[in-house]
Amino acid sequence: MEKGRAFIISGPSGVGKSTVLNALLAGRDDLYFSISATTRAPREGEVDGVHYHFIDTDDFRAMIQEDKFLEYAEYVGNFYGTPKKYVDEAMESGKDVILDIEVQGALQVHSKRPDTVRIFIAPPSWAELERRLTSRGTDTPEKVQQRLIRAKVEFQTAHTYDYFVINDTVENAVREINAIMLAEHCKPSVRMAILSE
Numbered sequence: 001m002e003k004g005r006a007f008i009i010s011g012p013s014g015v016g017k018s019t020v021l022n023a024l025l026a027g028r029d030d031l032y033f034s035i036s037a038t039t040r041a042p043r044e045g046e047v048d049g050v051h052y053h054f055i056d057t058d059d060f061r062a063m064i065q066e067d068k069f070l071e072y073a074e075y076v077g078n079f080y081g082t083p084k085k086y087v088d089e090a091m092e093s094g095k096d097v098i099l100d101i102e103v104q105g106a107l108q109v110h111s112k113r114p115d116t117v118r119i120f121i122a123p124p125s126w127a128e129l130e131r132r133l134t135s136r137g138t139d140t141p142e143k144v145q146q147r148l149i150r151a152k153v154e155f156q157t158a159h160t161y162d163y164f165v166i167n168d169t170v171e172n173a174v175r176e177i178n179a180i181m182l183a184e185h186c187k188p189s190v191r192m193a194i195l196s197e
Contacts, residue, residue, distance in 0.1 A: 004091035011121030012151030014133040020173045032090035034099045040078035071108035120161040124168040
């Protein structure tokens with residue numbers, strides 16, 4: 001059986017990553033969406049193992065010491081990270097793994113697992129990104145501008161990724177990601193390994 005591959009999806013806030021990922025994952029049982037671990041308390045309605053793996057701080061620190069994360073970061077007093085265990089189990093079972101990770105985390109993962117495929121999702125234009133951020137209605141105009149500045153900083157790392165997808169429409173973005181995933185499975189290094197088993 002062919003082992004699954006790991007795919008990192010990164011992109012700035014407001015680019016539509018969640019919408020694209022939901023459409024990509026819909027009705028597919030051959031994909032595993034990586035669930036992060038966190039030390040923050042569950043919010044109302046959140047379920048352990050569905051939304052996050054909720055772990056206390058001491059256990060999280062022990063996992064860091066034992067190198068059990070592909071990447072981790074501290075944010076507003078809480079830790080967040082990607083446990084290796086679930087990613088590896090899914091890949092061993094033949095499933096491709098989708099990791100929704102920001103650019104710093106993507107660097108950490110790639111340094112540990114250089115064969116991880118990195119896909120950067122970008123907006124069709126800066127004006128469209130600003131429109132999407134504004135239309136969400138969740139941020140003040142100042143916060144929208146902060147997000148746009150951060151997006152331009154993240155965009156500076158896009159050339160280090162393996163693929164660049166423009167989310168002009170969800171359908172186009174999903175089609176391109178599916179094509180990337182298929183192409184990665186057709187590489188000689190992958191196909192020839194199957195034949196030699």
